[in-house]
Amino acid sequence: MKGLRQSGGVKNIRALTFDLDDTLWDNRPVLLAAEQTLYDWLSIHYPRITDRYTLVAMREMRMRLVLQQPDLGHNMTELRKTSLRLAADSVGYDHQLVEPAFAVFIEARHQINLFDDVLPVLQRLKQAGYRIGSMTNGNADVNRLGLGHVFDFSLTAESVGIGKPHPLMFEVACRHAEVSPKQLAHVGDDPATDLLGGRTAGVKTIWMNRHGAPKTEGLTMDAEIASMSDLLPLFRLV
């Protein structure tokens, strides 16, 4: 935490972007529950799919798809729909199931519980004059979560066309926030996407390390926090 403060970096910062999954809420149980909800729905409405595939087998199918079609790695929605089409084909259903099945999944995928300090800290940062954005490689929609009002702008890999760690997301964020890269701080949990991407793009990086994970060798960051509340002393708001 000290690094950013001591380097004088904080006073230059005018905007912050936040990763969503696993930064603002614990996403693993959300995805597991959403996949189970979809699987249960398929077992009732399209049982030949669940007779053929276990839930794990469907997950493995998606992982194979990303290896075969790397572009799908930037579009979780298209990845899930493509895998549903393949599953339908393989058991003789047509593609009519894809949209209603995806709707069941995406509804469940938005049943998240924000960490308690997320809203108060975002609101405090906004009050202090920082521009606030969200930036995700996933398909969570902040408007659907009732968080649209909190963010000045929201970027997804689907809307930008490529995800973190590609610098484009960060460049687009700077344009939205009307700041230069060194005036933007990005907060995220994933070293490979949030930290590496931010560093490549020349923005300040703040690692959300809630579980005390060891640092990735060779990857530096401007600050490390364990909760949203840790941002307040960092930005001298307490």
Ligand SMILES: [Mg+2]
């Ligand atoms: Mg994340």
